Amino acid sequence: MVDIMNQEIQKITGKAFVLGDNIDTDQIIPAEFLSYNPSVADERKFFGRYAMSGVPEAQSGLPGGNVKFTPEDLFTTDFAVIIAGRNFGCGSSREHAPLAIAEAGCRFIIAEDYARIFYRNCINGGYCAPLTSEQRLVEAIATGDEVELDIQAGVLKHVASGKEYKLVPLGDAADILDAGGIFDYARQSGLLK
C-alpha cells in the first residue's frame, strides 16, 4: 500500500507512457515554466499541462514517439503509469518534476533506476511512487498499452499479453511513502508535533 496525495492505493489499471533512458528533470518540466509558483493553486495546475513537454518528440511515448503526455490545452493526462529506463529524473533538484507528473494525474513511475534527488522528492513530497523494475521494460511495453499494477504483490501485468513483471521492493524510504510524505511520517513517528 502506498499513500499518494492522501489516497491509499493498492492496485491500479491504466495506460502506460513509455520513455527511454536519462530522462532529466528539464525534460520532465522545462525551466521556462519554473516561474509558476506551486503553492498557488491556479498556477500549480500548469505543471500538469507542461509535464513531459521537454522530451524531444521522437522520444515522447516510445516506440513510435510523437505522443503528448498531457494533450494540448489540457491539464491532465490519460496515462496512469510511466515506464522508463535508466537514471530517471537526473539533473536539476526541482521538486516541480514529480509534482508535474502528479499534477497531471499520473502517480506511478516504473524505471530501471532513478537519480537520487528526484527519487527523494517523489517520496518526501508524497507525489508519485517511484517503483523499480527487476528488468528493463522499455522495449516490452508500448505507449498506450493497458497495464495492471499490483503494489502489494510488487507485480506489473501487461494486460494484452498476460505477461507479468516483478518489481523491486521499496527500500529504506518505504515507511515515508507509506505515511504519505516526510511531514506525515515525522508527525506519525513523533519527530514533529
Next chain:
Amino acid sequence: MSMTITEKIIARHAGRDAVRPGEKVWCNVDMLMTHDVCGPGTIGIFEEQFGKDAKVFDPQRVVILPDHYIFTADPKAHRNIEILRDFAKRQNLPYYYDPDFMIAGDNSVPKPYADPRKTSYAGVCHAALPEKGHIRPGELMIGTDSHTCTAGAFGMFASGMGNTDAAFILGTGKTWLLVPPSMKFVFHGQVPPYLMAKDLILHVIGEVGFSGATYMAMEFAGEALMSLNIDERCTVPNMAIEAGGKNGIIAPDELAIEYVKARTDVPFEPVYSDPDATYVKVLEFDTDKLEPTVAMPHSPDRRALARELGDVTLDRSYIGSCTGGKLTDLLAAAKVLNGKTVKIDTFIVPGSTETDARMDEVMVDGKTIRQVLTGAGCKIGPANCAACLGGPQDTFGRANEPIKVVSTTNRNFPGRMGHKEAGIYLASPLTAAASALTGKITDPRDVVKLDKPVGLAV
C-alpha cells in the same frame, strides 16, 4: 573506526561517534540555501505545514540568493522576488541578497546594477556562497539546487534537495540522510597548461557514466587537483551531480582554510578522511596525459577529446554560470581571445557580482579582462544563471533555435539551454574561447600557447 570525510561530517551532525554507508540518520543542518526558483514553493510548504506566523529554525542559518530569473520580463519571476523579499523581511533574515535594482511593480527586464560593488545582489548562489563567507569546512549544507554540491570544494558536506525537504529544514533544522558510500578520484602528477578543472571532471564523468556515482559521495584528491586555485577546485564537485553523486568533496588544505577565514568569523572545525577509510572504488588519473575534453549532446558523460571534434561547426560560444563563469574562467577566455576577434556569437556571463567587479581589475597584457573580451567582440551580461538552464524566452544567451553551442556550463540534456533540438557541447573556458575564434570545436593548443595552467594556485 575509520571513516571518510563525508562519513565524519554526517556522524558529527547526527550526534554519533560513527556512521556506516547505507544507514539512515537524522542530521542537524548548518546552512539552508534557496533561490528565486525554489524559494517561493519552499516558503509555501513551510507556511502550510508550520503556520503562517511560524519562525524559521535559525535566521543565521538560512541564506537566500535570487539568481535564476532576474533579467527577464516574466511577471511571475518578478512576483517570486517579491515573495522572497517579504519572507526575508518577516523572518528577519540577515543573509538575503536582494536584487535591489528590481523595482516592485515594474515587470520590464530590470536594468542591471550600475556598479557590481554597490549592490546587495550577489549573483549565482554557488559562486556567491563562498565569497560571502557562508561555506565552512566540516559543516553540512542543504540547498534547493542540485549544484549545491559545489561547496564540497571546501571540505563541506553539501547536497541538493527539493522544496519539501527544504521546508522541513526551515521549520526544524533537521533532515534525514542515507549515508553514502564513498568513491575516490585521485589526480596525480601535474596539470598541463592547456587543461582546466572542467577537463578533469568531464573526464571523470565520462569514466564513471551519468549514473556511475548515484547515491555516492565523490571524494576528489591528488597533487594535481590541489595545485589549482579555489575557483578551479569548485568546478570539480560542482559537477558531481552529473554522475549522480550525492555530494562531491575535497579535503580542505591551507589554501581553502585561509580563503574561508578571510570571509567569516564563524569558527569551524575541518575533518579529514582516515588513511584506512573504505571506498567502494578508487580511480587514479595521470593528469599530465589528459587532454582538453568535451561532453557531446545530450549527456554530460558523452566524452570526446576536443581535437577529435574539429568538424563540429558551431553557432555560439557561451562562457558563464556557477561552474564556468568564475574569475579564473573569464581570465582563461581573455588569455585566448586577447587581441583577436570571435567568429561566432560569444556570450560572457560572470558567475557573481564579485567576479563582475574583478573583470575591471585583473589585467591581461595591460588590458582588463572586460576590455579584452569586449575588444574580441563578446557580449557580456550581468551576473546570473542566464542561459545555463534556458529559463524564460527573453533570457540572455538562451538558445531559442536548434543551434550548436559550446558551453562552459554543467549540463547538456535536451532543451537545457532552451530549444529541445539545440546541441550543447560542454567544455572548458579555454576550449570554449578557442572554439569561438574558429567557429568549430577547437583544442586550445591550436590557438594559444600558455606556459602554465591559468588556474594554478599562487
